[in-house]
Amino acid sequence: MTLPPHAGPGSDPGIGGAVAPGGSPLRSVPEASVVRLALYLRVLGELAEQGTETVSSDELAGASGVNPAKLRKDLSYIGSYGIRGVGYEVAPLLRHLEHSLGLTQRQAVALVGVGNLGHALAGYAGFAGNGFPVVALFDIDPDLVGVGINGILIDHVDELRRVCAERGVTIGMIATPGQAAQGVCDQLVACGVRCILNFAPAVLQVPDDVDVRKVDLAVELQVLAFHVARRHLAAAEGPLNVVAQAAAAAINGAGRRVTGGTS
Amino acid sequence: MTLPPHAGPGSDPGIGGAVAPGGSPLRSVPEASVVRLALYLRVLGELAEQGTETVSSDELAGASGVNPAKLRKDLSYIGSYGIRGVGYEVAPLLRHLEHSLGLTQRQAVALVGVGNLGHALAGYAGFAGNGFPVVALFDIDPDLVGVGINGILIDHVDELRRVCAERGVTIGMIATPGQAAQGVCDQLVACGVRCILNFAPAVLQVPDDVDVRKVDLAVELQVLAFHVARRHLAAAEGPLNVVAQAAAAAINGAGRRVTGGTS
DNA sequence: ACCTGTGAAGATTTTCACAGCA
DNA sequence: TGCTGTGAAAATCTTCACAGGT
Numbered sequence: 001m002t003l004p005p006h007a008g009p010g011s012d013p014g015i016g017g018a019v020a021p022g023g024s025p026l027r028s029v030p031e032a033s034v035v036r037l038a039l040y041l042r043v044l045g046e047l048a049e050q051g052t053e054t055v056s057s058d059e060l061a062g063a064s065g066v067n068p069a070k071l072r073k074d075l076s077y078i079g080s081y082g083i084r085g086v087g088y089e090v091a092p093l094l095r096h097l098e099h100s101l102g103l104t105q106r107q108a109v110a111l112v113g114v115g116n117l118g119h120a121l122a123g124y125a126g127f128a129g130n131g132f133p134v135v136a137l138f139d140i141d142p143d144l145v146g147v148g149i150n151g152i153l154i155d156h157v158d159e160l161r162r163v164c165a166e167r168g169v170t171i172g173m174i175a176t177p178g179q180a181a182q183g184v185c186d187q188l189v190a191c192g193v194r195c196i197l198n199f200a201p202a203v204l205q206v207p208d209d210v211d212v213r214k215v216d217l218a219v220e221l222q223v224l225a226f227h228v229a230r231r232h233l234a235a236a237e238g239p240l241n242v243v244a245q246a247a248a249a250a251i252n253g254a255g256r257r258v259t260g261g262t263s
Numbered sequence: 264m265t266l267p268p269h270a271g272p273g274s275d276p277g278i279g280g281a282v283a284p285g286g287s288p289l290r291s292v293p294e295a296s297v298v299r300l301a302l303y304l305r306v307l308g309e310l311a312e313q314g315t316e317t318v319s320s321d322e323l324a325g326a327s328g329v330n331p332a333k334l335r336k337d338l339s340y341i342g343s344y345g346i347r348g349v350g351y352e353v354a355p356l357l358r359h360l361e362h363s364l365g366l367t368q369r370q371a372v373a374l375v376g377v378g379n380l381g382h383a384l385a386g387y388a389g390f391a392g393n394g395f396p397v398v399a400l401f402d403i404d405p406d407l408v409g410v411g412i413n414g415i416l417i418d419h420v421d422e423l424r425r426v427c428a429e430r431g432v433t434i435g436m437i438a439t440p441g442q443a444a445q446g447v448c449d450q451l452v453a454c455g456v457r458c459i460l461n462f463a464p465a466v467l468q469v470p471d472d473v474d475v476r477k478v479d480l481a482v483e484l485q486v487l488a489f490h491v492a493r494r495h496l497a498a499a500e501g502p503l504n505v506v507a508q509a510a511a512a513a514i515n516g517a518g519r520r521v522t523g524g525t526s
Numbered sequence: 527a528c529c530t531g532t533g534a535a536g537a538t539t540t541t542c543a544c545a546g547c548a
Numbered sequence: 549t550g551c552t553g554t555g556a557a558a559a560t561c562t563t564c565a566c567a568g569g570t
Contacts, residue, residue, distance in 0.1 A: 030539070038485040042464060056551065065466045069541055076553060084552045085548045101485050102492025120383030124480065126464065132484045171487050194494060195487040201305060201389065203328045211490045213483050217387065220476050221395045222301040222364050224434050224458040227474045229365025231457060293561070319529065332563055339531060347530045347569040540559070
């Protein structure tokens with residue numbers, strides 16, 4: 001069985017606009033769009049803080065590093081309604097995005113592996129503040145069990161099943177060494193966790209109905225290294241390229257490009 | 264850069280963009296493929312450790328969670344030569360991948376922002392071990408300046424330009440708060456850094472010739488939250504789905520149980 | 527007999543471009 | 549006039565399926 005980074009259970013055709021009880025259309029949203037929606041949400045939050053009340057798709061797209069048409073299409077997936085000739089009202093759009101991303105419901109997060117990286121994740125303020133409280137910590141090291149971080153005590157991995165059930169964990173984060181990751185993943189899945197964020201350098205095999213997203217630091221650096229190398233090759237190879245690049249660089253000295261996401 | 268009217272954000276498309284105008288290909292490798300190449304490299308490393316000498320595309324693809332045809336196509340971008348009827352020799356393929364990803368040359372990394380997350384990144388063993396030594400640390404907090412982590416002293420951000428030049432930094436990592444990220448990014452670019460890995464919750468604006476990759480923890484969690492919510496909606500809507508999901512869960516509950524280790 | 531490398535088909539995502547409304 | 553929402557075209561990525569080695 002294969003697990004593309006985001007093998008959603010929704011290989012499901014379901015083109016038809018199935019309608020949920022509430023009446024909102026449950027249309028399939030491309031994974032890439034979901035990622036961008038989360039991005040727009042943050043940018044909108046910043047705009048709201050500044051007191052901005054409306055934005056055009058051009059403005060919001062610019063601030064998000066995205067093509068305006070793409071932004072409008074992304075919003076269309078969640079049935080957003082802007083005002084023609086004006087743009088979008090920041091506050092309502094923000095609420096709409098939160099709702100569409102399922103942020104109205106609090107998601108309890110469990111973190112397995114409180115080593116170097118795990119410790120930082122456990123203490124990361126960005127989580128709790130955004131509706132993702134870390135409610136459980138696990139490690140296999142007896143010296144760590146019982147230690148508290150941000151008011152949460154570390155439990156032994158053997159307690160995973162019980163603790164996750166008790167605390168209603170819906171999202172699992174894995175920050176163990178690579179060899180341990182699959183085992184931990186299996187346990188989380190057995191506990192009913194269906195969404196996993198994996199920081200361990202390992203490819204996780206999971207059932208079809210489980211979503212895994214991966215953050216792989218080594219891979220990120222290697223991808224950048226590839227670009228460094230390619231840049232050297234390109235420069236060494238074509239004088240024409242060098243000229244073109246220099247020209248482009250000069251032109252861009254003033255105007256800037258926007259670069260968005262990854263993962 | 265080249266022709267495309269718009270340098271797309273997101274997973275920066277025109278990677279091989281440097282297709283020589285009148286010259287040789289310098290074949291462009293799709294960004295998605297580059298990411299997977301890095302993944303194959305890791306899996307191959309594991310195979311090599313186990314003493315495996317050859318793998319078929321099926322096996323390697325399975326272990327990487329990827330479709331075999333896709334794997335072969337990915338490898339074809341870097342002109343890999345397997346042996347028909349047999350597969351790939353692990354060691355040569357591993358070397359080939361390392362070379363193609365530019366890992367033969369050591370990349371010096373600078374990390375800006377030694378807070379909660381930054382501290383963990385500075386101590387992350389996976390970097391140095393993979394040819395990405397962190398050679399410089401920066402922060403704006405006077406209390407941190409002078410502190411050493413893993414033998415590297417933290418410098419003040421004001422020293423960024425000098426230190427990066429002295430130590431030949433080629434890759435920058437940003438782990439500052441969101442508001443500080445753009446400023447830091449500008450400084451890195453001014454120092455000649457052309458590849459940046461951004462952990463800060465901010466969209467960075469950079470010139471065309473700079474590659475940015477982003478790791479955004481809040482976005483990752485929100486994407487997972489979206490899937491949790493969608494799953495609930497789907498379950499509430501389609502009774503057939505519920506049955507199928509329950510069955511899948513049951514089957515997997517009986518699945519292997521592995522006692523995991525943790526750091 | 528088996529497995530790679532790849533053209534071509536298929537699927538998905540991005541972008542264009544314009545109708546339609548405020 | 550200005551900007552959204554969206555059908556359709558373009559670009560990109562994935563998968564199939566098979567020719568061609570070993």
